[in-house]
Amino acid sequence: MVKLLDTYKTYDNGTKALKGVTLTIEDGEFVFIVGPSGSGKSTIIKMLAAEVRPTSGKVMVNGFNIGAIRQREIPYLRRTIGVVFQDFRLIENKSVHENVAFVMRAVGASPRAIKKRVPYVLDLVGILHKSRRLPGELSGGEQQRVAIARALVNNPSLIIADEPTGNLDPARSFELMTLLEKINMLGTTVVVVTHEKELVNQFEKRVVTIDGGIVISDKTGGYYSERMNLYYGNGQIQH
Amino acid sequence: MGKYSIRYFLHEGLHSIVVHGFMSFAAVTVIAACLLIIGTFSLVAYNIDVLIDSLEAQNEIAIYIDESYTREQALALEAQLRSIDNVSDVIFVSKEELFDDYLETLGEDAVIMEDLRDDNPLRDSYRIIMKDVSLHAETVEALEQVAGVAETNSQKELSDRLLQIRQVVNAVSYTLIALLGAISVFIISNVVRLAMFARREEISIMKMVGATNGFIRVPFVIEGVALGLMAAVVAFFAQWGVYRYIVSGLMQGIAMFDMVPFDAFALPLLGALILAGLGLGVGGSVLTIRRFLKV
DSSP: OEEEEEEEEEOTTSOEEEEEEEEEEOTTOEEEEEOOTTSSHHHHHHHHTTSSOOSEEEEEETTEETTTOOGGGHHHHHTTEEEEETTOOOOTTSOHHHHHHHHHHHTTOOHHHHHHHHHHHHHHTTOGGGTTSOGGGSOHHHHHHHHHHHHHTTOOSEEEEESTTTTSOHHHHHHHHHHHHHHHHTTOEEEEEEOOHHHHHTSOOEEEEEETTEEEEEETTOOOOOGGGOEEETTEEEO | OOTTHHHHHHHHHHHHHHHTHHHHHHHHHHHHHHHHHHHHHHHHHHHHHHHHHHHHHOOEEEEEEOTTSOHHHHHHTHHHHHTSTTEEEEEEEOHHHHHHHHHHHHGGGGGGGGGGGGGOOOOOEEEEEESOGGGHHHHHHHHHHSTTEEEEEETHHHHHHHHHHHHHHHHHHHHHHHHHHHHHHHHHHHHHHHHHHHTHHHHHHHHHTTOOHHHHHHHHHHHHHHHHHHHHHHHHHHHHHIIIIIIHHHHHHHHOOOOOOHHHHHHHHHHHHHHHHHHHHHHHHHHHHHHHHTO
């Protein structure tokens, strides 16, 4: 479960990224976090992975208190989270299989477990037939599937996808979001950060809108529009 | 960190040495050279130590009789010499015996000195055996008081001079250990830095998926340690060559010293070099990793 309670974040250079965000994401939910550039979306993502700590307020992720987490506990928090990036961040000189297997090795998994689990997740994201290929030989959509497989392989309870469709065409973006929906249906909490309103509007999911460091809308089954910087939920203007 | 990780750590650490082959080769060569220089100075200091100890343990003083004394007069001094405190034994050595001994030390070159036999430039002498080595100075003083004793010669002066040389060699050795040690750490840290930089993306992904800093660190420490150990082994064999063919030749040529045979300290030397290699490897890699991981 993810819980942000009256969370503020001011960076060392004085930038106020979050100004009192309160947000709860229950286990098994699928949530879109939307908002323009500089709205504070990335700060929330970084905070969930304990890359940054709140200046004040409380942030709880899968039982870890981010404000008070010890440096040596951070790896154990991150094992409960899978992160998918816009630029995939795959290792170019490792095969698809190796890109996924090495993150299992990084948490001390046995070769037997790796042999069993990696083909399973590659199959789940539909890329098993290309497991011997290098990332450079794959299309953008295929590379993002590998990134999702990598995020999934350690069986996290929460997947955070940061602009996962930013480098994909609309058809591939829809396929990818469908894949994330499928993963969510298998019980994993999914948080997708995006500013692609058409895509968000195609899925009847919870949409949390952030702007200027505050939550300005939180609606289930909603959609949003960037017009006039006003955000909508279920077609109703929210202030 | 599971038991399955050991193979992974070894593979990653050693693979990186192969991938950065030239850099690794350069690092091993330079570190081995540093260890060799440190080792050579340490071995010179060690030999001087051994020599000083053996000289200090000698309880013998040689005295030379005035040239104007006849053989009979020289032999007559024995009773007087025996009466001196701290003298346990007195052995007369004629100048002919001394000449023969000298020729023996020259070996094959003795022929060129053979012509001097009839015009022997040496003097009759006595070997004085002391009861107590610590009373050396007093004994020498008493011997010099005896009429007819032209000169005393003990190893004490040589030993004192060697002590001074040892102090200089020690000072140079410590300076070299500090200086070359720092250079070696710097080199290893740069090789490891290069390896970490090449794998920065991998490291950031490992951190993101929950690998501990310890897990990320181990392959790089293994790389540093392996470089240090390889340098230690290279330095050991180089030291063997240098000691046998250069240092021992030089020392024997200059002063006819008996060098400690290499075999006598080969194992301790190998142990010391391996420890030094380990220390340099761990030191160099940990220094870099700390900065890189910001842990």
